[in-house]
Amino acid sequence: MEEQEDRIVVGLDIGTTKVCAVVASIDPQDRIHILGVGKASNEGLNRGVVVNIDKTVNAIKTAVEQAQLASGIEVNSVNVGIAGDHIRSMRSKGVITINNKDNEITVDDVERLLEDCQRIMLPTDQQILHVxxxxxxxxxxxxxxxxxxxxxxxxxxxxxxxxxxxxxxxxIYRCVERAGYQVADIILEPLASSYSVLDDEEKEAGVVLVDIGGGTTDVAIFQDNTIRHTAVIAIAGKKVTDDIRMGLSVLDDQAEKLKCNHGEAYIDLIEEDEAITVPGIAGRPPKEITKSILGKIIQARMEEILEIVAIETKRSGYADALSAGVVLSGGGSLIKNICPLANEVLGMDAKVGKPMGLSGGLTEEVNNPIFATGVGLVMHAIKTGSGPQNQAIVPSSTKGSSVEKVMERLADRMKSWFKEL
Incomplete structure (x- = not known):
């Protein structure tokens, strides 16, 4: 029966402002069908890092239960994204000799070489996520x-x-396990997003992916089909909302509504400078602000984010080799006229990226830059073969040697890279 052969994969994007769960199946023809989507607001993270376990656990439960209800599938294990400004990326080199008969290079030799590349001095509080x-x-x-x-x-x-x-x-492991699920894999969020919003031509020509979330802006630079540079910036959509709240003396949810409903990222392109009425706080009279004042606040912060992206692009050494320009995703990319601003600040073509490469199911529901990471986590798990949802690779206990777990997971991942190539 074909149904038996369909693999089920679950992506869980634990963000600073929301948690997204995506349940998908992959059929024997490698077609991806979105079966269920769940979304819950989250106050348990700050700049991509867990600061309140209970709030995060509740948000995970709500999002996954919604996705379970829509898909009719019981979720056991999930593929989780990780971000935060503690993420670091570096280059490393390694060398080995080939000493088998015929001097033919095997997958084991490649694994041995990649292990040699990991002989780097790391602070004790850091662990390797991807090689x-x-x-x-x-x-x-x-x-x-x-x-x-x-x-x-x-x-x-x-x-x-x-x-x-x-x-x-x-x-992150602790939150997911407390919510009642196992962690099948933990994946860097910009790497996951790249699977859902970038196509192979863009990765080959050279492209910058900028995922503007709530707490962090994730950057991934691709060239010649390989990820060349990654960075996580601790300024994103939440900071824009905070600026509006402080600048206009309004409440947090009013600031968020103003940003989403009336916000524009480029004041030169505002067509009608209409007045917006904001309710007064605690019975005070309502006040009026203009679209251009709101736009000035948003533009200043978005420019700052994009300028840091420009610095990261220069740091990568690939600034002159990015023919496909910049692809924006995440909730921050929904602000009106963000593309012309990115075009001006970064000096390259900009477009908004939405999840693509899906064959069926709830494709309309996830056709939004907000779901770039959630769908990307599913695609990453499928491409690297981190197993069906009912087989968690990582042991459910977070005790024991985290280095051993990471090494185990890396070995599995390395095997899958060479299946892909």
């Missing part, structure tokens, strides 16, 4: 993306290593 091969060099011949099956005596590699705080990852 992404950039290129391999066999006997001095560079530019190799998949060396398996080639002959050679000496193999070198350059990798992109992404690390995060051990405590931040443990707190």
């Amino acid at each position: 992404i091969p950039q290129e391999f060099v066999v006997d001095g011949q560079d530019g190799i993306s998949d060396p398996v099956g080639m002959s050679g005596m000496r193999m070198e590699a350059e990798v992109h290593i992404i690390t995060g705080l051990v405590s931040a990852a443990k707190n």
